[in-house]
Amino acid sequence: MSRVMAVRRPAPGAGARDQRISQDVERFCRQLSSMASKLIISPFTLIYYTYQCFQSTGWLGPVSIFGYFILGTMMNKMLMGPIVAKLMQQEKLEGDFRFKHMQIRVNAEPAAFFRSMRRHGGPLAGLRLSRPHGHPSLSHQSWARGAHEDRPQAAETPSDPEGADIQGALAVHGVYGDLSPTELSSLVSKNAFVCLYLTNCFTRLIDLSTTLSDVAGYTHRIGELQETLLDMSLKSKDDEILDESEWNLDRFCDVSDLSVHQGIVSCPPCFGGPGWPEAEPTDTAFLLERVCISAPSSNKPLIKDLSLKISEGQSLLITGNTGTGKTSLLRVLGGLWASTRGSVQILTDFGPHGVLFLPQKPFFTDGTLREQVIYPLKEIYPDSGSTDDERIMRFLELAGLSTLVARTEGLDQQVDWNWYDVLSPGEMQRLSFARLFYLQPKYAVLDEATSALTEEVESELYRVGQQLGMTFVSVGHRRSLEKFHSLVLKLCGEGRWELTRIKME
Numbered sequence: 001m002s003r004v005m006a007v008r009r010p011a012p013g014a015g016a017r018d019q020r021i022s023q024d025v026e027r028f029c030r031q032l033s034s035m036a037s038k039l040i041i042s043p044f045t046l047i048y049y050t051y052q053c054f055q056s057t058g059w060l061g062p063v064s065i066f067g068y069f070i071l072g073t074m075m076n077k078m079l080m081g082p083i084v085a086k087l088m089q090q091e092k093l094e095g096d097f098r099f100k101h102m103q104i105r106v107n108a109e110p111a112a113f114f115r116s117m118r119r120h121g122g123p124l125a126g127l128r129l130s131r132p133h134g135h136p137s138l139s140h141q142s143w144a145r146g147a148h149e150d151r152p153q154a155a156e157t158p159s160d161p162e163g164a165d166i167q168g169a170l171a172v173h174g175v176y177g178d179l180s181p182t183e184l185s186s187l188v189s190k191n192a193f194v195c196l197y198l199t200n201c202f203t204r205l206i207d208l209s210t211t212l213s214d215v216a217g218y219t220h221r222i223g224e225l226q227e228t229l230l231d232m233s234l235k236s237k238d239d240e241i242l243d244e245s246e247w248n249l250d251r252f253c254d255v256s257d258l259s260v261h262q263g264i265v266s267c268p269p270c271f272g273g274p275g276w277p278e279a280e281p282t283d284t285a286f287l288l289e290r291v292c293i294s295a296p297s298s299n300k301p302l303i304k305d306l307s308l309k310i311s312e313g314q315s316l317l318i319t320g321n322t323g324t325g326k327t328s329l330l331r332v333l334g335g336l337w338a339s340t341r342g343s344v345q346i347l348t349d350f351g352p353h354g355v356l357f358l359p360q361k362p363f364f365t366d367g368t369l370r371e372q373v374i375y376p377l378k379e380i381y382p383d384s385g386s387t388d389d390e391r392i393m394r395f396l397e398l399a400g401l402s403t404l405v406a407r408t409e410g411l412d413q414q415v416d417w418n419w420y421d422v423l424s425p426g427e428m429q430r431l432s433f434a435r436l437f438y439l440q441p442k443y444a445v446l447d448e449a450t451s452a453l454t455e456e457v458e459s460e461l462y463r464v465g466q467q468l469g470m471t472f473v474s475v476g477h478r479r480s481l482e483k484f485h486s487l488v489l490k491l492c493g494e495g496r497w498e499l500t501r502i503k504m505e
């Protein structure tokens, strides 16, 4: 009986994610330490300068400064209440604006084909509606800022109007009547200093509330992050993130072992050879028992009670009408979606020696041609070792893309274009296959990966994959695909499905 093996994922975005987390944590610690120091010091300075102020101005000084701040804070609160709602709306509009902007940049060509700029419902209309400039909430924000910044800011002002007012009041009431001009001026400067610092203490306290809300935000985000990570680790207790450096590549077919006869590639069996880890022998990749699948936030089942075993050499073709859940099933196999019921066992690793997915929309990074082919690997062969070059060139040729090397002026030439812009849909699919051949997984999960190619090219690519020892799980519509598969799973809609074995001729 097969046992559940550790699901190892290459985690391609892990580096960037880790960097973001450490930046968040660093910001959080900085804010926390600054807030803690202010919080500890503030009460002492406040008491000290209140006392000093009382000493030099009597009760009038501290009382008027306290009154001024209490009144100011109350007014601030009254003004801020309605403005918060406006600020929220402002934030939302800015978010929409950025999203629409990105949408237009990414989909410039399709948008132009649809003449979006002339249509009211197009993304440009949305962009106009959501632009933040000139929106009434902006003027409210200025009011808010004004109200917030209008509070006493003694630390930043060279003179101290409150101190002067208090001293004026004291002088008017004849408190300083018996002082000589020299004594009076030294007292005035002392009073000014004390009042200034007392006001400053209040300003710092009020500033602290802003820092506190920042810290609350960061704490919330870090808390969410922790919860998500905990959730993930609970979900896959046995899972193990496998660094790409751990991917065993010894099992790759030596390109010199590949021979092509009339377009047919043959390669000696390359599994189980020396260097290939034997620790987790299995011939089954996925085991599904009475699995139900629904789209997120939908109660309507896409697939009901599906039991299925996908084993080595038993390629599966998934067919069915639009929207019946073909890609959703692959998402479940890829661990992106959870099944709503039943058990899904992923019994093989993700990566070159396990299972590799070619999604419906090809994925490319910024980078050289070599980087596209070897993705998600990037550090296994950092140098242009001649053996690897030979393999890449060979697989590009088998995918029908040998001319691409000339276009890019070599495997390692930095290109200043976006791969999505310069390659045709068919070329993108061929390049994805070159990657598949290079990585040589045991199981290749292909989601309409040949939809932009002719039947002949599709057959050729599948044949190469087959010769490289891959077992396919394909989503496709052409009957010609059946010859590369042993089973057909037809999704009939409303959760119904049919599983049939293909008769070999």
Ligand SMILES: Nc1ncnc2c1ncn2[C@@H]1O[C@H](COP(=O)(O)OP(=O)(O)OP(=O)(O)O)[C@@H](O)[C@H]1O
Pocket: 295, 296, 297, 298, 302, 320, 321, 322, 323, 324, 325, 326, 327, 328, 329
């Ligand atoms: N992220 C999502 N959130 C909500 N519903 C979704 C989501 N992704 C897909 N769906 C819905 O789930 C249903 C199945 O989608 P799926 O992509 O699996 O269809 P499919 O059979 O692969 O279709 P096609 O042949 O067009 O690729 C569709 O009705 C789709 O609208």
